[in-house]
Amino acid sequence: MRIRPAAVAAPSPPDETLSDARAALRDSTAVGLGFVPLGLAFGALCVQSGLDWWWAGLSAALVFGGSFEFLLIGLVVAMTPPASIAIAAFMVNVRHVFYGLSFPLHRVRGRLGRTYSTFAL
Numbered sequence: 001m002r003i004r005p006a007a008v009a010a011p012s013p014p015d016e017t018l019s020d021a022r023a024a025l026r027d028s029t030a031v032g033l034g035f036v037p038l039g040l041a042f043g044a045l046c047v048q049s050g051l052d053w054w055w056a057g058l059s060a061a062l063v064f065g066g067s068f069e070f071l072l073i074g075l076v077v078a079m080t081p082p083a084s085i086a087i088a089a090f091m092v093n094v095r096h097v098f099y100g101l102s103f104p105l106h107r108v109r110g111r112l113g114r115t116y117s118t119f120a121l
Contacts, residue, residue: 042069049077065093096121 043056051073063069068089075085100118108117 038066045070045073049073051076063089065089065096068092 039056039060042060043053046056046059047053055073055076059069059072063072071088071092072085075088080088099121103118103121105114105117108114
């Protein structure tokens with residue numbers, strides 16, 4: 001029995017890659033615009049809660065779950081202990097595990113691909 005080597009995909013030409021990037025931008029623009037009012041509301045909540053303006057950007061950069069960002073503002077303003085914040089973060093974001101369980105992992109190749117697919121879900 002002869003084993004054939006796996007086929008390696010040829011790199012895409014630059015024009016095709018640029019075309020794909022434009023199509024992806026066009027497809028995701030509506031979703032991206034939907035986050036503008038949400039971001040404005042979150043920034044207003046931060047400022048009205050008495051926090052500095054940079055808290056909005058910092059929490060957006062460090063917090064994985066968007067719903068926890070809104071909860072975090074209340075916890076920070078109430079000066080909640082870090083251990084309680086960590087437990088709350090776990091409890092709010094543990095729902096992502098169940099999303100990953102329903103993902104069709106049998107369609108993804110390799111352990112690394114499955115791990116990333118579950119994370120990126």
